[in-house]
Amino acid sequence: MNSIEVHNLSKTFGDIEAVKDVSFDVKKGEIFAFLGPNGAGKSTTIKMLTTLLHPTSGTMRVDEKDPILHPEEVRRSFGIVFQDPSLDDELTAYENMNFHGLLYDVPKEIRQTRIDELLRFVELYDRKNSFVKEFSGGMKRRLEIARGLLHHPKIIFLDEPTLGLDPQTRNHMWSYLQELNITEGVTVFFTTHYMEEAERVAGRIAIIDHGSIVALGTARDLMEKTGTKTLEDAFLGLTGKKIRDDEAGKNDNIRMARRVWTARK
Amino acid sequence: MKTIFVLWIRQLLRYGRSKSRMFGSLAQPVLFLVSLGFGFSTVFEKAGQGNYIEFLAPGIIAMSIIFTAIFTGMDVIWDRQFGFLKETLVAPVSRFSIMFGRTLGGATVATAQGAIVFLISLLAGFRPVSLALVPFAVVIMIMIAVLFTALGTMIASKLTDMHGFQLIINFLVMPLFFPFRSNFPFGGIAGCFIIYSWNKPAFVRSRRFAGSSYRNEPLWIRS
Numbered sequence: 001m002n003s004i005e006v007h008n009l010s011k012t013f014g015d016i017e018a019v020k021d022v023s024f025d026v027k028k029g030e031i032f033a034f035l036g037p038n039g040a041g042k043s044t045t046i047k048m049l050t051t052l053l054h055p056t057s058g059t060m061r062v063d064e065k066d067p068i069l070h071p072e073e074v075r076r077s078f079g080i081v082f083q084d085p086s087l088d089d090e091l092t093a094y095e096n097m098n099f100h101g102l103l104y105d106v107p108k109e110i111r112q113t114r115i116d117e118l119l120r121f122v123e124l125y126d127r128k129n130s131f132v133k134e135f136s137g138g139m140k141r142r143l144e145i146a147r148g149l150l151h152h153p154k155i156i157f158l159d160e161p162t163l164g165l166d167p168q169t170r171n172h173m174w175s176y177l178q179e180l181n182i183t184e185g186v187t188v189f190f191t192t193h194y195m196e197e198a199e200r201v202a203g204r205i206a207i208i209d210h211g212s213i214v215a216l217g218t219a220r221d222l223m224e225k226t227g228t229k230t231l232e233d234a235f236l237g238l239t240g241k242k243i244r245d246d247e248a249g250k251n252d253n254i255r256m257a258r259r260v261w262t263a264r265k
Numbered sequence: 266m267k268t269i270f271v272l273w274i275r276q277l278l279r280y281g282r283s284k285s286r287m288f289g290s291l292a293q294p295v296l297f298l299v300s301l302g303f304g305f306s307t308v309f310e311k312a313g314q315g316n317y318i319e320f321l322a323p324g325i326i327a328m329s330i331i332f333t334a335i336f337t338g339m340d341v342i343w344d345r346q347f348g349f350l351k352e353t354l355v356a357p358v359s360r361f362s363i364m365f366g367r368t369l370g371g372a373t374v375a376t377a378q379g380a381i382v383f384l385i386s387l388l389a390g391f392r393p394v395s396l397a398l399v400p401f402a403v404v405i406m407i408m409i410a411v412l413f414t415a416l417g418t419m420i421a422s423k424l425t426d427m428h429g430f431q432l433i434i435n436f437l438v439m440p441l442f443f444p445f446r447s448n449f450p451f452g453g454i455a456g457c458f459i460i461y462s463w464n465k466p467a468f469v470r471s472r473r474f475a476g477s478s479y480r481n482e483p484l485w486i487r488s
Contacts, residue, residue, distance in 0.1 A: 050355055077359040088349040090279040099271045099349070103356040147352075 001028045002061070003155050003187040004049065009058035015139070018044045019262055020211040021058070031181055031188040033202035035195070035235060037244045041211040042191045043083065046159055049189075050080055063154050077103065081150030083159040085140055089133040093124055093143050096132060097150060104151035111150075118146040124178060132232075138169035145176065158190035162197060170194075174201050195232040205231075209239045268358040271364035275349065276337070276370025280377070287378075294382045295328040298322065298389055322383075322391035327409060330379035333409045335438055336360060337371035338417020342424055369415035371405065379406045 004026040009017040019041040026032045036042050047053040049062055051071040060067055063077035087096050101111040119125040122142040132140060141161060148156055156177075159185065178201060180186050192198055198205050199219040206216045215222055215238050219231050226237035236249045276427045280287065309317035344350035353363050380403075393399060420433055 052354065072357040075355055078355075080350060080355055084347050086347070086349060086350070086351040088275065088279070089347075090282050091275065095278070096349075099275065100352065100356075102267050102271050103353060103358055105267070105357075 002026060002232055003028045003030070003063060004032075004189065006045075006049075006060075007059045007063040009045070009048065009136075010056045011041075011048060011053065011061060012056045017211050019055075020049070022208070022211070022213055023058075023212060024206055024216060026187060026189060027212040029181065029185045029187055030203045031178070031201055032190070034189065034191045034206040034208065035193075035205060036191075036208035036237055039244055040208045040239075042208060043159060045208070046157055046189075046191065049056050050078065050158040051075055076151070077153060078155040078157060079151065080157040081141070081144045081161050082146050083157065083180055084164065085144070085146060087132045087147075090131065092131055093119065093135075096143065097147055100150050102145045114150055114152075118149055122146045124218035136164050138173075141165060141169070142173065143177075145173065149180065152184075153186065155187040155189060158188065160191055160193065162192060162194060170197065177201070195230070195235055195265055199231040207235060207238050214238050243264060266362075268353070268362040269355075269369065272353070272363060272366030273370040273373065276367065276374055280374045290329070290333060291381060291385070293332070294325045295385055297328070298325050298386060299383075302389060316390075318386070318390045319392065322389070324385040325386065326379050326382050326406070329382045330375045330406055330409050331413045332438065333378040333412035334371060334375035334418035335420075335433075337374055338368070338414045338419075339421040339424075339433070340371075341418050341421035345421075367415045368411065368418055371418070372410035375410035375414060376403075376407050379410070389486070414486060415485060 002025045004024075006025070007023050009019055009022045010017065010047070022045065034042050034045070044053065047149065048055050049060060049067060051067045051074055054068060062074045063088040065073050065077070067074045088099075091099070097115045097119070098111065101115065106114065115128075116125065119128050122145060124143055124146065126140060127135070127139070135143065145156075145158075145161070158177075162173060165173070174197070177188055181188055188252070190202075202219070204216065204218055205222060207214050207222070215225060217232075219234075222234040222238070223229065225229060228234045228237055298318075298321065302321050305321075306317040308322070341350065345354075350363070350367070354360075362385070393402070420429075420437075424433075
């Protein structure tokens with residue numbers, strides 16, 4: 001049984017081919033890592049799977065439904081943690097959770113107990129009435145994960161969830177996710193730049209470069225294929241050592257402006 | 266319905282909580298009211314035009330609504346990339362209800378801001394012609410607020426970065442404010458400017474809504 005199926009997926013922006021003829025499957029209950037250098041097409045693929053972008057060609061199935069034809073049903077079936085924060089800083093942890101529950105039509109009684117349960121799970125229960133703006137980066141991430149799980153999604157997408165977190169927080173976060181993967185059978189699809197993280201938690205790993213998948217398999221498969229001892233070496237062997245000149249995108253400009261802006265406030 | 270409610274209440278909570286922002290955005294209209302109002306009032310009276318505060322207050326109220334509304338609308342730029350709005354875009358709800366709820370929330374905040382400025386202008390000496398006209402004025406305030414929040418949202422949804430922001434302020438927001446005939450009596454000024462100023466719907470509304478007693482206004486304003 002597959003949670004995600006992707007066949008010959010392509011996306012072009014003008015004359016740039018961000019994703020080229022990508023095909024892969026993610027099994028139900030699997031932890032799947034999606035690795036690649038900057039600008040390889042990871043985020044674009046996630047955006048297409050999560051109904052935020054339409055592909056130029058190819059087909060997808062997320063929880064056995066087509067994100068283009070049935071966006072609402074697909075949206076109901078997954079939770080997501082974005083690369084950029086998406087919490088409301090001026091609201092409390094509880095309010096952020098509660099609004100999410102309202103948007104996903106989680107019935108009131110279930111919502112209350114589920115919120116408490118998840119906040120305990122990510123160890124934020126005693127801070128539930130604190131404003132999110134008082135939280136550290138790691139706490140925000142934990143809250144986002146809890147929020148993404150509130151509506152019992154079958155799949156959770158994590159786009160560089162551990163970026164900028166210290167090893168303790170990262171370790172903690174993955175132990176929640178692994179526990180959840182075992183107890184609730186949630187499929188985990190994540191991207192990261194930390195190779196040892198992928199090696200440790202992911203069942204299978206896909207490496208994408210210049211918009212195409214260059215290798216797919218377990219960490220061991222990839223190391224055997226390239227004759228290397230670590231996943232990092234395998235990754236470099238497959239994608240080359242050239243540093244990618246990722247052009248400063250619009251989002252980088254907004255990020256920059258936001259830093260200046262929020263510092264001024 | 267739930268979606269609209271969530272996005273609406275969120276805007277109100279944010280407004281109520283950031284006291285500094287609330288006071289900050291009140292500073293500008295108050296400053297205009299005090300500096301322009303008391304600064305020009307003697308000249309205005311000498312010119313035989315009556316009480317300048319009476320003349321100015323509706324314009325300042327409309328200005329504060331328009332500014333708050335456009336900026337709340339334009340907050341979408343942040344919100345889409347770093348905020349809660351992004352979350353709502355992957356939620357199983359319609360795009361229309363997201364934008365509708367957000368616009369309603371922004372408009373409510375802008376109207377509240379206008380009401381506060383109205384109360385302050387009462388302190389500064391503004392007296393509406395008739396109290397019976399106040400509810401009518403509120404209706405117009407709400408209409409202005411909805412219009413400009415929606416406009417700000419529309420612009421923001423087309424802008425992809427912050428470079429356009431200053432452009433909008435200089436070419437849209439400020440020109441909306443300055444030619445208000447309710448701020449300056451456009452008298453012996455070039456005809457094209459007069460046409461420009463009365464073509465602003467906000468201006469016509471701002472003149473009407475508080476039932477200002479400015480006596481010498483031409484007939485077409487009343488139409």
